[in-house]
Amino acid sequence: MFKYNLITTVFFFSYLCISAKVYSQSDSSNINSATKAVQTLPKKFDSIHLDAKSFETEFAKMNLIKYPDKIKKGRLTAALTVEASLYAATIFGLNDLWYKKYDRSAFHFFNDGKEWQQMDKIGHAMTASTISSFCYYSYRWSGVKHKPALLYGCAVGLSYMTAIEILDGYSEGWGFSVPDMIANIAGTSFFLTQQLLWKRQYMKMKISYHPTQFAQYRPNELGANGVQRFLKDYNGQTHWLSVGSSLFVPKKSKFPRWICISFGYGAEGMLGGFSNPTINDKGQPLPTFERYRQFYLSFDVDFSTIKTKSKFVRLLLLAVNAIKIPFPALEYNTKGEFKFHYMYF
Numbered sequence: 001m002f003k004y005n006l007i008t009t010v011f012f013f014s015y016l017c018i019s020a021k022v023y024s025q026s027d028s029s030n031i032n033s034a035t036k037a038v039q040t041l042p043k044k045f046d047s048i049h050l051d052a053k054s055f056e057t058e059f060a061k062m063n064l065i066k067y068p069d070k071i072k073k074g075r076l077t078a079a080l081t082v083e084a085s086l087y088a089a090t091i092f093g094l095n096d097l098w099y100k101k102y103d104r105s106a107f108h109f110f111n112d113g114k115e116w117q118q119m120d121k122i123g124h125a126m127t128a129s130t131i132s133s134f135c136y137y138s139y140r141w142s143g144v145k146h147k148p149a150l151l152y153g154c155a156v157g158l159s160y161m162t163a164i165e166i167l168d169g170y171s172e173g174w175g176f177s178v179p180d181m182i183a184n185i186a187g188t189s190f191f192l193t194q195q196l197l198w199k200r201q202y203m204k205m206k207i208s209y210h211p212t213q214f215a216q217y218r219p220n221e222l223g224a225n226g227v228q229r230f231l232k233d234y235n236g237q238t239h240w241l242s243v244g245s246s247l248f249v250p251k252k253s254k255f256p257r258w259i260c261i262s263f264g265y266g267a268e269g270m271l272g273g274f275s276n277p278t279i280n281d282k283g284q285p286l287p288t289f290e291r292y293r294q295f296y297l298s299f300d301v302d303f304s305t306i307k308t309k310s311k312f313v314r315l316l317l318l319a320v321n322a323i324k325i326p327f328p329a330l331e332y333n334t335k336g337e338f339k340f341h342y343m344y345f
Contacts, residue, residue, distance in 0.1 A: 068143035076142035102173030110175025117267035128187030132157030208324040238266040264296030298329035
C-alpha cells in the first residue's frame with residue numbers, strides 16, 4: 001500500500017544518515033592491532049609477501065567499521081530520540097494523509113492477501129527490513145553489542161509495523177491484515193537471519209520503477225504525477241532480490257565482488273487492488289486489461305562492496321544501492337511469454 005512505501009522512504013533516508021556516520025569511521029585501532037599482528041607473524045609466513053605497511057594500507061582502504069566498545073549514552077539517547085521522533089512523525093503523517101479519510105470502527109480483520117497481485121506484500125517486507133536495519137545500526141553506533149542490538153533492532157522494527165497494523169484494525173476502510181503481518185515478519189527475519197549468519201547482508205531487497213500507461217486511467221488510485229506514481233503505481237514497480245557474488249564465489253576467485261545475480265517480481269494490468277473496475281471515478285468507461293505476473297532474471301551492482309574513505313561517496317553509494325541498476329533482463333510472465341529486455345528498469 002502507498003502508506004508503507006512512504007514509510008520505507010522516510011526510514012531509508014534516516015538510515016542513510018546513520019549508515020554514513022557508521023561506515024565512514026575508519027577503524028584505526030583494528031588497523032594498529034592488525035599491523036602488530038603481522039609484525040609478529042612467524043617467519044614461515046614470509047611467503048605471503050605481506051609486510052606490515054602494505055597490510056595497514058589494505059586495511060585502511062577497506063574503510064573498516066568501528067563500533068564503540070562501551071555504550072555511549074549520548075549516542076544512544078540521540079538514536080532513541082530519532083526513533084521516537086520518526087515514529088511520532090510517521091503516525092501523525094499517516095493520520096493526516098490516510099486514516100482521517102475513514103471513520104473509526106471496532107477492531108476487525110481484513111483479508112487483503114490477493115490485493116495488487118501481492119506486490120504490496122513485498123513492500124511490507126522491504127519496509128520491515130529497512131526499519132529493523134535502521135534500528136540495528138543505530139544501536140551498534142551507540143555501542144550496543146551485536147546480538148542485543150540485533151534483537152532490539154528487529155523487535156522495534158516489527159513492533160512498529162505491528163502498531164500500524166493495529167491502527168488499520170480500527171479503521172473502517174481497512175482492518176488488521178494477517179497477510180501483511182506475515183510479510184512484516186518475513187522482512188524482519190530476512191534481515192535478522194543474514195546478520196546472525198554472516199553479520200552482513202549478502203542478499204538485498206531492491207526496487208526499480210518505470211512509467212506505465214495504467215496510471216492515467218485512475219490517477220487518484222495510481223498517482224497523478226511522477227512522485228505519486230512511483231509510490232502508488234504497482235504496475236511500474238519491480239521488486240528485486242539481489243544476491244552478491246561474494247556469497248557463492250570462492251574467495252580466491254578474481255570474479256568481481258560487486259556483481260549480483262538479481263531475481264525480480266512484478267505485475268501489470270492492474271487498475272484496482274483486487275480487480276479492475278469498468279468505470280472511473282467520473283463514471284467514464286475504462287479499457288479492459290489482463291492482470292498478470294512477471295518474473296525476471298538479471299544482473300545488478302552491489303555498491304556496498306566499493307571501498308571509499310569519503311563520507312559523501314559512502315552516502316551516495318548507500319542511496320544508489322537501494323535501487324536496482326538497469327541491466328539486460330529475461331522475463332517470464334503468467335501469460336506464458338518469454339521476453340528479453342536489452343535494458344530493463
